[in-house]
Amino acid sequence: MPPNRSRKSRSMPWILAGGRMLSFGETFRGTAMSAQPEAKPKSSAAMRYLFLFLLGLVIGAIGVVMLMRTWDARKTPQDRLPEALMDLQAWHAGKLDEAIKQNRCDATNTIPHFRAMRSTGEDLEAAFPDLADDQRFKDHAAKYRGTLDAALASPPLDCAGVGTTLKQVGEACKGCHQDFRN
Numbered sequence: 001m002p003p004n005r006s007r008k009s010r011s012m013p014w015i016l017a018g019g020r021m022l023s024f025g026e027t028f029r030g031t032a033m034s035a036q037p038e039a040k041p042k043s044s045a046a047m048r049y050l051f052l053f054l055l056g057l058v059i060g061a062i063g064v065v066m067l068m069r070t071w072d073a074r075k076t077p078q079d080r081l082p083e084a085l086m087d088l089q090a091w092h093a094g095k096l097d098e099a100i101k102q103n104r105c106d107a108t109n110t111i112p113h114f115r116a117m118r119s120t121g122e123d124l125e126a127a128f129p130d131l132a133d134d135q136r137f138k139d140h141a142a143k144y145r146g147t148l149d150a151a152l153a154s155p156p157l158d159c160a161g162v163g164t165t166l167k168q169v170g171e172a173c174k175g176c177h178q179d180f181r182n
């Protein structure tokens with residue numbers, strides 16, 4: 001046993017050896033020696049680098065997660081609005097689609113969704129302030145609200161009708177997305 005090896009071994013008694021973490025009570029030298037004959041002194045250095053590399057990865061990953069959480073916590077409701085509003089529209093559209101699939105298209109199951117999409121449609125300009133002055137955006141938003149106004153003025157009463165209305169609303173979504181969604 002060269003003296004410098006045993007010194008190094010003692011300085012990191014908690015290093016991984018043979019795939020398990022050594023406890024402080026165990027002597028690294030004793031375990032390492034029984035597992036690996038003295039012929040390969042390099043492998044313990046390689047282990048140490050691997051360990052440090054993995055430790056670095058873990059600390060880095062934790063750091064990134066913490067940074068992202070801090071970043072997310074700093075978002076204001078206004079920051080969240082575009083995604084929140086769009087997710088809400090998509091949720092209502094999904095519920096209507098579900099109603100059609102389950103053949104439950106009476107007014108109480110469908111009108112509240114159209115009504116919610118219509119009223120939150122008022123927030124489109126507020127959610128996208130950068131686009132609000134763009135005439136094409138205004139037109140798309142107006143068309144979206146107009147489609148829902150028409151649907152609420154003469155509500156569809158069966159699944160075929162709900163399907164047709166939902167398709168028209170979906171086209172209004174798509175029209176705006178084609179111009180403004182990346």
Ligand code: HEC
Pocket residue numbers: 082083086087089090091093117124128137140141144169170172173174176177180181182
């Ligand atoms: C007047 C414009 C407009 C209308 C109408 C519109 N959207 Fe959007 N939508 C956008 C824009 C702009 C984005 C891109 C947001 C971004 O990337 O920041 C978007 C993004 C989305 C997203 C992705 C959100 C995310 O997580 O980034 C979904 C889902 C979505 N819209 C659903 C809908 C549905 C469903 C409808 C109709 C029921 C609809 N949108 C109607 C403008 C519109």
